Amino acid sequence: MKLLSKMSLRMGMSLLLIILQVMAIVAVTILILTRFPLVSYVGMFISFLVFLFLLKKDETTIYRMTWIIIVLLLPSVGGVIYLLLGKEHFVRRSIYAHVKEHAIVAKLMDSDGNLPFVNQVTCGRMFSLMKYIRRSSSYHAYENTESKYYAMGAPMFDDMLESISQAEKFIFFEYFIVYKGEMWDRIVNALEKKAADGVEIRIIVDDFGSQKLFTNAYIAKLRSKNIQVLRFNPIIPFFLVFMNNRDHRKILVVDGKTAFVGGINIADEYIGLNNRLGVWKDTGIRLKGEAVWSFTLMFIEMWDIFCETCERINTHTFYKAETDGNYSTDGFILPYGDSPLNRDRLGENIYIEILNQAQRYVYIFTPYLIISEKMIHALQMAARRGVDVRIVTPGIPDKKLVFRLTRSYYSSLLEDGVRIFEYSPGFLHAKSFVSDDEVAVVGTINLDYRSLYLHFENAVLLYKTNSVNDIRDDALQAIAESREVILAERKKQTISMIDALLHLFAPLM
Secondary structure (H helix, E strand, O other): OHHHHHHHHHHHHHHHHHHHHHHHHHHHHHHHHHHOHHHHHHHHHHHHHHHHHHHHOOOOHHHHHHHHHHHHHOOOOHHHHHHHHOOOHHHHOOHHHHHHHHHHHHHHHHOOOOOOOOOHHHHHHHHHHHHHHHHHHOOOOEOOEEEEEEOOHHHHHHHHHHHHHOOOOEEEEEEOOEOOOHHHHHHHHHHHHHHHOOOEEEEEEEHHHHOOOOOHHHHHHHHHOOEEEEEEOOOOHHHHHHOOOOEOOOEEEEOOOEEEEEOOOEOHHHHOOOOOOEEEEOOEEEEEEOOHHHHHHHHHHHHHHHOOOOOOOOOHHHHOOOOOOOOOOOOEEEEEEEOOOOOOOHHHHHHHHHHHHOOOEEEEEOOOEOOOHHHHHHHHHHHHOOOEEEEEEEOOOOOHHHHHHHHHOHHHHHHOOOEEEEEOOEEEOOOEEEEOOOEEEEEOOOEOHHHHHHOEEEEEEEEOOHHHHHHHHHHHHHHHOOEEOOHHHHHHOOOOHHHHHHHHOHHHO
8 A cells, every 4th residue: 555655656746747847838938929929930830840740640540639639729839849748759869779779689580490380271360460570570479488377466476586596597677667565675685696696687677667766876786786777768857758658568587498478567566465456456477488589689679779878788699598398389479579669559450450350259458448549440340240359447446537538438339349347356457368269468568558659568479378268267257256337327427528638638648
């Protein structure tokens, strides 16, 4: 409870700073326009250029329309506000480094030996999706990899600690939220012991998600114990407006042999040690075998792109493990990362393709449902085709305004046959799709604009593995514990002006 209140306070303070900065920008602009009327014409000219830019911008329609409305409503300042808030200032500075580094990663993945024979016969309807992922990102499918699914955070945490304790060569640790508590204390103690034994430890934390703990002093303390730390996209208080793009990924790689991914951050609520929001449900997956190499490279790529004051990784192949056994893989496992540096919306496209190809059912876990017209259409069309589409959202929200926005999307989906369930025991933070007992995705990618368009994310696509059935069973169990949302109830709750405004500004939330 204390932890969640501190996290809410931190995020609240950050949001307050953003609001104050926007107000300051508007106030200063009005002052300048009052004293120097000619400046207003310059502002209008900038807004006109921004308007033309937005008309041709290759971006989702609702995102463009939101900014077009802002520019038209505020012609003297709207263009300036977009230049400050709407563009990906941070990531664009790194795009050339990203292209260069990903070319190295792509070459290493292309040179992998013993790749599975992926074709229409072996992969059926997933063949085209796997082919698309490889062409768009270079990530490819693997066999000889064992997967274990976790329906809750605590069992995964136990296995993470065990895996860290067995490390001999290196540990890569990348998380959006790392907060002080029992979970982090036990992990950092294990990392410090391994560092003392000569194991190479590298940590990436997002500065927004982990700013309370990872101060300059704390980072210096970790570095003094031979733990290397990269603080992703450091927050400068007055320039929070430039901090749109976050590292929302969760990756733990040990010796190149074992990887843990999923929605689970490093904070005590993820392992059930506080219950302000009831049961905190999150999910994850462990991989052992050849597919871990993709997550190793994913981490190295992020480290080398954004490492400015820390030591770069020069020899990628040093971190590739030789598989020490034959792992049981009934199907294929394809890890992938998504990035705002790419024009291709990989995370969203994979979700949509699963919906498009579904024949019997698609069950979805998401804490937030703030979706584009493309995703709405895919959900509706799948349901209209007779596919059993079920979405599970939280029963107890972590952000009330965002939850209200989530609920505002219910009616249009329910009308077309999508079934929606709110997880009665508490807050659901999991992000997963499972379909037809054949295909599943587990990862960090929420059904909201930030995950699908602005953040760095990662996930695993599973095809005909035993863990797909575990994900299906967990979805059915969660649905049984949830309250189904009835269309008649939603129709009684007419969309208010607040809901309409929330829809308008959904891409910015």
